[in-house]
Amino acid sequence: MASSAFASSWSLSLLKLQDQASPATAKSSTRLRFREGGLGRICCDHSCFEAKSVGYRPPGTQFNLLKDVSFSLPEKSFGLIFGQSGSGKTTLLQLLAGLNKPTSGSICIQRYGDSGEHKGPPEHLSPEKVGIVFQFPERYFIADNVLDEITFGWPRQKVSIQLKEQLAFKLQRAFNWVGLDRISLDKDPHSLSGGYKRRLALAIQLVEVPDLLILDEPLAGLDWKARADVVKLLKHLKREVTILVVSHDLRELASLVDRSWRMEMGGTLREDSLPPL
Numbered sequence: 001m002a003s004s005a006f007a008s009s010w011s012l013s014l015l016k017l018q019d020q021a022s023p024a025t026a027k028s029s030t031r032l033r034f035r036e037g038g039l040g041r042i043c044c045d046h047s048c049f050e051a052k053s054v055g056y057r058p059p060g061t062q063f064n065l066l067k068d069v070s071f072s073l074p075e076k077s078f079g080l081i082f083g084q085s086g087s088g089k090t091t092l093l094q095l096l097a098g099l100n101k102p103t104s105g106s107i108c109i110q111r112y113g114d115s116g117e118h119k120g121p122p123e124h125l126s127p128e129k130v131g132i133v134f135q136f137p138e139r140y141f142i143a144d145n146v147l148d149e150i151t152f153g154w155p156r157q158k159v160s161i162q163l164k165e166q167l168a169f170k171l172q173r174a175f176n177w178v179g180l181d182r183i184s185l186d187k188d189p190h191s192l193s194g195g196y197k198r199r200l201a202l203a204i205q206l207v208e209v210p211d212l213l214i215l216d217e218p219l220a221g222l223d224w225k226a227r228a229d230v231v232k233l234l235k236h237l238k239r240e241v242t243i244l245v246v247s248h249d250l251r252e253l254a255s256l257v258d259r260s261w262r263m264e265m266g267g268t269l270r271e272d273s274l275p276p277l
């Protein structure tokens, strides 16, 4: 756990950056690149997360939990996977996050030009570029203040002032994105409200902006007010990152969804609209 001296040195860097990292400046980090065409036409390159023919058989077993799963999600959009308990949704998320290796298939990011042509070969989606927030993330909080919780695992020795400022900037940006910029960094994470605990769990995953942010049941265990709060936050967040959610809370998330898929028992995935609510 970080020492208080360490925490206060990060606090100082944060205070310094507080005014610089407004949401407007944070948005400049967007990876969608725009340029002017010859006739003033705005063109844009974009990327897409793509899973192709992914299969998974747990080591030492004879059965496939996932079969030929293929789907794609354009950057800065919101995808939702739903389906019966035990159909394999969490198993799929674990593969996407690099926690297990698929038995077959590929998981990558493909870049496209403005006419829809491939720009280079697909890039393997490395686990460092995926953020994942598990169900009930607050159960895994280990620090006794917000700053230590979010900086856990950050370098502690021989940190240059440039690196410190860079990290502090990223942290401030993450706090702005999730609306935590007004809470005290000294606060005990366990004393936050349900919705703010989820915000903190999200901020931890957003310090390094992931190519894909995965959320497993983001509304589970929250009261109605906190659920509405998290939905509002996700609506805002999808302007910044690509979000893939597994959830049974279809009604509340419906307004955010750009693409949805049903996981069938037996481990197959097919694109499907949300069932009537």
Ligand SMILES: Nc1ncnc2c1ncn2[C@@H]1O[C@H](COP(=O)(O)OP(=O)(O)OP(=O)(O)O)[C@@H](O)[C@H]1O
Residues within 6 Å of the ligand: 058, 059, 061, 065, 083, 084, 085, 086, 087, 088, 089, 090, 091, 092
């Ligand atoms: N390593 C493993 N070996 C054998 N079976 C496994 C393994 N991992 C998961 N399973 C089984 O695979 C099935 C799919 O589990 P998974 O947790 O992915 O389902 P789910 O759709 O996420 O369910 P829920 O909605 O309840 O979270 C379950 O029957 C589970 O018991």
